[in-house]
Amino acid sequence: MASTANDTINEWLAKLNAALANNDSQQAAELFAPESYWRDFVSFTWNLKTMEGRMEIAEMLDATLESVQPANWTLDGDASEADGITEGWIKFETATSRGEGHLRLNADGQAWTLLTTAYELKGHEEAKGPTRPRGVEHDSHRGRKTWLEQKQQEEAELGYKHQPYCVIIGGGQGGIGLGARLKQLGVPTIIVEKNPRPGDSWRNRYKSLCLHDPVWYDHMPYLPYPDHWPVFAPKDKIGDWLEMYTKVMELNYWSSTVCKKAEYDEASGEWTVEVERDGKTVVLKPKQLVLATGMSAVPNIPDIPGMDSFKGDIHHSSKHPGGDKYAGKKAVVIGSNNSAHDICADLWEHGADVTMVQRSSTHIARSETLMELALGGLYSEQAVANGVTTHKADMIFASLPYRILPGLQVPVYAAMKERDKDLYDRLEKAGFMLDFGEDGSGLFCKYLRRGSGYYIDVGASELIANGDIKLKTGQTECITETGVMLADGTEIAADVIVLATGYSSMNGWAAQLISPAVADKVGKVWGMGSDTTKDPGPWEGELRNMWKPTQQPGLWFHGGNLHQSRHYSSYLSLQLKARMENIPTPVYGLQEVYHTS
DSSP: HHHHHHHHHHHHHHHHHHHHHHHHHHHHHHTTEEEEEEEESSTTTTSEEEEEEEHHHHHHHHHHHHHHEEEEEEEOOOOOEEETTEEEEEEESSSSSSEEEEEEEEESSSSEEEEEEEEETTTTOOOGGOOOOOOSSSOOOTOOOOHHHHHHHHHHHTTTTTTTTTTEEEOHHHHHHHHHHHHHOOOOEEEEEESSSSSHHHSSSSOOOOOOOOOGGGOOSSSOOOOOOOOSOHHHHHHHHHHHHHHHTTTOOSSSSEEEEEEETTTEEEEEEEETTTEEEEEEOSSEEEEEOOOTTSOOOOOOOTGGGGOOOOEEGGGGGGGGGGGTOEEEEEEOOOOHHHHHHHHHHHHHHHEEEEEEBBBBHHHHIIIIITTTTTTTTHHHHHOHHHHHHHHHHHOOTEEEEHHHHHHHHHHHHHHTTHHHHHHTTOOOOOSTTTTTOOOHHHHHHHHHHHEEEEHHHHHHHTTTTEEEESOOEEEEESEEEEESSSSOSSSSEEEEEOOOOOHHHHHHHHHHHHHHHOOOOOOOOOOBTTTOOOOOOOOOBBOOOSOOOOOOEESHHHHHHHHHHHHHHHHHHHHHTTOOOOOOOOOOOOOOO
């Protein structure tokens, strides 16, 4: 069977190779099915871009073939065939890069999905394996510096005597992982972080916080967690790992440093970034500025009438210290997503009288069921045993264009709904408003569309279902001196109010740091134009402004969950390296701005 599948893939690749060698975009496009998708990361478009259908594919090739010069398309390993779909891993080259990807052919031998990604730049490969640095010179000469002396010199001079090519604002897992990629590519980079230690962005969260995603999903670049690492790591353990990682990967990490402002000079193509470090103002002049402050950079604090009159303690979930401070107190948590559930459970465990205020419906996915039905095939111990490495899992997931992803997710969450019917029935009986996404596609599509609206259940749902956590639904009318008044006139007494009301768009930080005009020039960050709640159309097919060029030259956004930060940091680092080396990077399909916030 593998031999037949190999022949099918090889025949298609030979036809593609011939068409592209002849600069025949139309002939190449005819190799795709009428409904087809070519998802490209950097290799053809210097962008993250999905072309849908033959016309868009031909247009992309017309615009890029002359500079890309693709060649040497080959099957990598054995192909497979199932249910009329033949698929296989592929390798190829362009004028400037080496690429890898994935191909699916339909029963008629036409391409249904094609993923092409650049994994290294020719002449600028990472020094690893056979090309790893020696680390020491086995001879003697005067004035030779040790590794430590060289490291200390670089740390003392970068940002002062020598300017970094790139500055990353935000030293959480996203900034750290991207910094590691850039370090291996020889891109002088400074990571600016306001907290005293790497990992503090995790340490500073509420005490009970653990990762909701499993360990196989959460590895950092280059250094996977050891085999004994827990499936769900506590926040402080993650913080310690990030601190160790920053040191081992030799990153130029400026902790206790606050970025005050940034301004771009169009004429010089250079940023002026003003930071405060060690009580002094330092001015950095990078060519590239990356905002890696994550999706939790700007808390969304609603302006509820009467907030100033409340006599108790009121704070956003990002500032929640933990439930032990509120034993015996009446607590109201406004919100019903991940943080709200975690904080409610934490408060209940510490003896508080807790009420959750649910303002809109929420998708609930039990952690165990999610791992088995949604993640297990790619990110699990069984997947590892089946030869699905973290990189292969990332590539498999990336090979599915966002347009078709909801349809593939619907049956997964239908099975979840059936499996956990008892929990869902009891939640609804308690008054909880449930949803599975507007089209039944569940958690991950909700995450991609809006970054909110769900809870991965690690225990709080049972507390709601059995009444240990009280539940009220409706909008908040006002806050009184002693509690929360809902729109229906219900008043809930409170000693503490936690606003688990989420976060603003990532470009809110750009508005603060640079200017509202630049934030509007870039437009909305996150979402893909699905025309669902909080993700207005038109359809864009990739996440807005993430890991790719924006309408503001030299400005990039990096973040997402640990899986996304790990995988997409590879493509962002290649884009930055190419610009540093003056490799031409003609961007195809630079996204338009439809929404400014």
